[in-house]
Amino acid sequence: MKKQVVVHPLLFSLYPIVLLYSVNYDFFEFSIVFKPALLSALLAVCTWWAASLVFSDRKRAAIFVSALLLGMYSFGAFREYLVRGGEGTQVGNKIALGVFAVALLAVGFCLKLKRYTEQWTYLMNFMGTVLCCLPLVNAAMMSYRTLQARELLPDRQAFEAESPITAPADAPDIYYLVLDGYGRADFLQEEFDFDNSDLVSFLEERGFVIAQKSRANYPMTLVSLASTLNFTYLDAVVGNQMKDQPDRRFIRDLVRHSRTVKLLRKAGYSIVNVASEYYEAEIDGADVDIREWWHLNIFESTILSMTPFPWALTKLGWPILYDLHRDRILYAFRKLSEMPGRPGPKFVYAHIFVGHPPFVFGPNGEKVNRATAYSWDEGEKFMAAPGASRQEYMRGYGNQLRYLNEKLKVVVDGIRAGSSPPPVIIIQGDHGPGSRLSLYSLEGTYVRERFSILNAYHLPGVEEEVLYDSISPVNTFRVVFNHYFGTKYPLLADESFYTPFLRPYDFVPVGPEELVAGSDEAGTSP
Numbered sequence: 001m002k003k004q005v006v007v008h009p010l011l012f013s014l015y016p017i018v019l020l021y022s023v024n025y026d027f028f029e030f031s032i033v034f035k036p037a038l039l040s041a042l043l044a045v046c047t048w049w050a051a052s053l054v055f056s057d058r059k060r061a062a063i064f065v066s067a068l069l070l071g072m073y074s075f076g077a078f079r080e081y082l083v084r085g086g087e088g089t090q091v092g093n094k095i096a097l098g099v100f101a102v103a104l105l106a107v108g109f110c111l112k113l114k115r116y117t118e119q120w121t122y123l124m125n126f127m128g129t130v131l132c133c134l135p136l137v138n139a140a141m142m143s144y145r146t147l148q149a150r151e152l153l154p155d156r157q158a159f160e161a162e163s164p165i166t167a168p169a170d171a172p173d174i175y176y177l178v179l180d181g182y183g184r185a186d187f188l189q190e191e192f193d194f195d196n197s198d199l200v201s202f203l204e205e206r207g208f209v210i211a212q213k214s215r216a217n218y219p220m221t222l223v224s225l226a227s228t229l230n231f232t233y234l235d236a237v238v239g240n241q242m243k244d245q246p247d248r249r250f251i252r253d254l255v256r257h258s259r260t261v262k263l264l265r266k267a268g269y270s271i272v273n274v275a276s277e278y279y280e281a282e283i284d285g286a287d288v289d290i291r292e293w294w295h296l297n298i299f300e301s302t303i304l305s306m307t308p309f310p311w312a313l314t315k316l317g318w319p320i321l322y323d324l325h326r327d328r329i330l331y332a333f334r335k336l337s338e339m340p341g342r343p344g345p346k347f348v349y350a351h352i353f354v355g356h357p358p359f360v361f362g363p364n365g366e367k368v369n370r371a372t373a374y375s376w377d378e379g380e381k382f383m384a385a386p387g388a389s390r391q392e393y394m395r396g397y398g399n400q401l402r403y404l405n406e407k408l409k410v411v412v413d414g415i416r417a418g419s420s421p422p423p424v425i426i427i428q429g430d431h432g433p434g435s436r437l438s439l440y441s442l443e444g445t446y447v448r449e450r451f452s453i454l455n456a457y458h459l460p461g462v463e464e465e466v467l468y469d470s471i472s473p474v475n476t477f478r479v480v481f482n483h484y485f486g487t488k489y490p491l492l493a494d495e496s497f498y499t500p501f502l503r504p505y506d507f508v509p510v511g512p513e514e515l516v517a518g519s520d521e522a523g524t525s526p
Contacts, residue, residue, distance in 0.1 A: 183433045209464050
């Protein structure tokens with residue numbers, strides 16, 4: 001048989017990354033695969049070199065490395081299957097690792113026979129090529145279908161047709177702090193037995209107005225931010241043509257390139273983006289992009305969680321995914337405290353995981369690592385983990401808020417003390433908690449929990465009457481632009497819409513009667 005060129009270790013190192021992208025093609029731009037793909041390929045090459053020293057044959061070593069890569073990237077899925085299948089977390093870990101080790105030993109033993117090396121090389125080259133190509137073809141086909149559907153969208157230029165704004169001579173810095181999943185004080189008191197009056201009093205003493213009856217316009221981060229940053233309801237932008245489409249790229253583009261950012265940039269503001277773990281929540285083209293290269297986004301942490309490395313490092317005393325998540329949250333707070341030193345005027349945007357799983361802080365900053373696998377899941381998916389309960393969710397949520405509230409206070413005082421003229425500071429939950437959330441249906445969601453949000457405004461010179469108790473995020477930047485930049489945007493009616501996670505353009509109205517305490521409507525009662 002003709003000698004084969006060995007490429008399959010590289011192909012198998014790329015396959016899990018390409019597969020994850022293809023399954024979630026609508027969540028991510030293709031560029032997000034480059035960093036993990038490069039690191040995975042580098043790992044494959046280094047392991048191949050080391051295995052060549054053991055086997056004294058590059059082709060047999062390559063076969064061993066490909067088997068190793070397949071086993072390595074299968075570890076997380078196999079472990080989760082065993083854990084969720086009732087075997088228990090610790091048993092699942094041991095069985096998954098045992099099968100993984102036995103498979104590698106078996107492959108190593110077979111390779112010692114030194115037969116059929118060329119045939120195995122040909123077969124694995126072929127398998128690796130097919131495995132890498134099929135997900136990419138699928139993603140390309142789905143993208144093409146989505147592009148066809150997007151041709152039905154309204155003209156965005158017409159949506160954005162408006163005159164540039166002019167900043168006043170003493171233009172204030174504008175801080176927009178999105179605290180993911182941060183609920184409203186009255187709801188947290190009644191349902192979570194969490195007293196948040198200390199933070200509310202702190203903010204009010206520093207000139208904030210708290211919208212005591214505010215509710216989110218949408219229940220998911222992406223659609224909520226798209227609406228707020230474009231200060232409009234999304235049905236006005238996308239119509240009904242995309243109702244059944246899963247592709248989130250159009251809405252993500254509304255976040256990445258929003259009207260708010262475009263108007264402020266034209267008015268002479270510099271744009272500061274404090275990077276978020278949640279890839280979709282970031283804005284593009286910031287003048288200052290604050291991030292550290294070792295911080296993982298959701299795509300990268302998912303890739304890492306496929307492998308045995310997080311489990312092994314946790315056993316060695318380093319819960320890497322939890323530590324990185326903790327560091328990312330604290331890093332954002334640290335950097336926000338430094339912002340007043342940057343020359344203005346500036347628009348500072350930060351999306352921070354404060355009220356969203358995984359809950360990684362105790363009430364005094366203690367490190368908390370959940371017994372089950374690291375996960376961002378909430379609602380019904382959170383409850384599917386072995387031993388999970390709503391009590392665990394509420395306890396973790398409250399403990400984390402107690403600690404991070406203190407960090408938030410430091411940030412607020414630092415921004416106010418270091419800013420001249422007095423800054424605009426908006427602190428907002430993009431949605432409420434998710435202990436009773438259904439990602440797929442309104443009927444399974446306790447809407448009062450999901451839509452009750454913290455909404456706090458520090459708007460120097462704005463009369464409190466403008467910031468009425470039930471003002472919702474869709475009107476946030478209408479108020480800011482009207483007061484500080486002389487625009488005349490009419491305030492919109494404060495409405496709420498449920499959107500299924502996989503159909504972000506399917507806007508289901510949620511009536512006000514469903515958002516008050518004591519509702520007996522289906523899906524809303526405790």
